[in-house]
Amino acid sequence: MSWSKDARGRRSYHHGNLREALIAAALDLIAEKGPAGFTFAEAARAAGVSAAAPYRHFRDRDALLADVACRGFERFAEALDHAWDEGRPEPLAAFDAVGRAYLAFARSEPAYYAAMFEAQLPPDASPELTRASDAAFAVLRRAAEVVCALAPADRRPPALMVSLHMWTMAHGIASLFARGDAARRKLPMTPEDLLEAAVLIYLQGLGLGPAA
Amino acid sequence: MSWSKDARGRRSYHHGNLREALIAAALDLIAEKGPAGFTFAEAARAAGVSAAAPYRHFRDRDALLADVACRGFERFAEALDHAWDEGRPEPLAAFDAVGRAYLAFARSEPAYYAAMFEAQLPPDASPELTRASDAAFAVLRRAAEVVCALAPADRRPPALMVSLHMWTMAHGIASLFARGDAARRKLPMTPEDLLEAAVLIYLQGLGLGPAA
DNA sequence: GCAATGATGTAAAAGCCGTTCACATGAGCT
DNA sequence: AGCTCATGTGAACGGCTTTTACATCATTGC
Known part of the structure; x- marks a missing residue:
């Protein structure tokens, strides 16, 4: 388990729970702007990772x-x-x-x-x-x-x-x-x-x- | 009416009927790829005009x-x-x-x-x-x-x-x-x-x- | 006839997205 | 300690939307 976070609560390099974080972000975004308005990049941003990171957990959007x-x-x-x-x-x-x-x-x-x-x-x-x-x-x-x-x-x-x-x-x-x-x-x-x-x-x- | 076309059937500068052409193109594209897959740019391409031209006829996509x-x-x-x-x-x-x-x-x-x-x-x-x-x-x-x-x-x-x-x-x-x-x-x-x-x-x- | 004008098109640019690739980091195992 | 694999980064490509400044042309009033 890599639940390491630094003093200010920011995770270091490895998120540790990115898959779930992305799903949670997706739910928020879909609720807010509809499934069409939902964006892979924005979900990544909400989870605090780069735009390419989600591709480690999902084939595509x-x-x-x-x-x-x-x-x-x-x-x-x-x-x-x-x-x-x-x-x-x-x-x-x-x-x-x-x-x-x-x-x-x-x-x-x-x-x-x-x-x-x-x-x-x-x-x-x-x-x-x-x-x-x-x-x-x-x-x-x-x-x-x-x-x-x-x-x-x-x-x-x-x-x-x-x-x-x-x-x-x-x-x-x-x-x-x-x-x-x-x-x-x-x-x-x-x-x-x-x-x-x-x-x-x-x-x-x-x-x-x-x-x- | 500016139905002018040159020898090879390519319209000159002004399309003459762009609004209808875009709607027709939209219908084709939606039928083919669904409303989500429909693209303003592709409709413009199908009508043979630049990507900015549709904005003269529709506020947005x-x-x-x-x-x-x-x-x-x-x-x-x-x-x-x-x-x-x-x-x-x-x-x-x-x-x-x-x-x-x-x-x-x-x-x-x-x-x-x-x-x-x-x-x-x-x-x-x-x-x-x-x-x-x-x-x-x-x-x-x-x-x-x-x-x-x-x-x-x-x-x-x-x-x-x-x-x-x-x-x-x-x-x-x-x-x-x-x-x-x-x-x-x-x-x-x-x-x-x-x-x-x-x-x-x-x-x-x-x-x-x-x-x- | 002809110049002014407004409608209609273009090219270029900014900003966003999705996706990929080479590379960096670090966790866990031996 | 060192290896290796999973996970994250940054940069890059191409496509889309939309805006802006500029080009072209049909029409209209003189």
Whole structure:
């Protein structure tokens, strides 16, 4: 370990933790100026190293972004899974909570969200990224499974389709209305309420209305 | 008009149509490399002028992008309006056609779509842009109005909410599944079918099922 | 006809970024 | 102590954005 720092707290030659420092800087910069405004050079500056140093830890700028997105998907999956809470206390309510968690994540972690969905990374940026993204979707998938099981067997919708629809609604609302500092469009209701209404109507259409 | 060209077809000093040429070049470049990969300098090169020339026609790079996005919204509104066709032959079927037109536009005009929704333009990029975008949404709004009127007065959903939901579903599916050369995620069905199913279930939930 | 004028283009320059390369430094192992 | 590898530096290249001073030309008023 080289945690050596001189008297004034400035590290000497070797940083000791540059990889993490760069990721932290990237999160700050993305939150502040969007994924497009994020700059490798500026992250290096924030970490107090030269512009070439980051290349010892990331192949290029996109690799850093992909790493941030990957961590984002992991946290995202956790957040959704926590909201789902194995369908407690009741699957339909828990399903709704998952939708709210989706929006909450988009708002409370704008940097991660931007890296995940707005950085326009090449789809094959890294195997880990696709793995993490798949894992996050799997949470939705499992929740849909349980919700669909509520329907009588002869009218049971495919769980995969339901999970894709849920993802679509949450993502659509997050993209259109829950990003940007002041929500780029004026709405007569909060994004959360808009999503909850959509999910309710959708479940009603499946014959899974909470009143049923 | 200065359409003067010399013997080899090279224009002389004044281009004569640079503004349009730049927009055309921008569309090509965005289609090819995404809105992030689009470059003011390269558009200038494609038009055969120096790198500084575009500044006579656009305040900066974002202004060109905003102009492209603006035209995109105008075409988009036309496409949606044409699909809606004033609710003919039947409002529910026409509503569905609007959704398909949304996806069709995202796929057939990837450059416009990218400038409109993926360029991350500052929300207040230009008044014209917001006007054009509002006009496109107004088409959805009017269609929702007619569809909602099909419901009995005491169970009539707010048309604004229905139009926002429709926008959400179409946009969510377009963003997640209908972009990128080969659709970044594998689906068990086409995006069009996925959207149609969602709209059908949603309308069913509103008590507006086609079977009703 | 023709000169003044404003619109439209150019070249050059400053400043930023991403990326690479040769080289410097120092941590850990023998 | 000395070797070696990981990690950081500085300089350099090419490309991009944007500004500035200057060039060219179409139009317009006389």
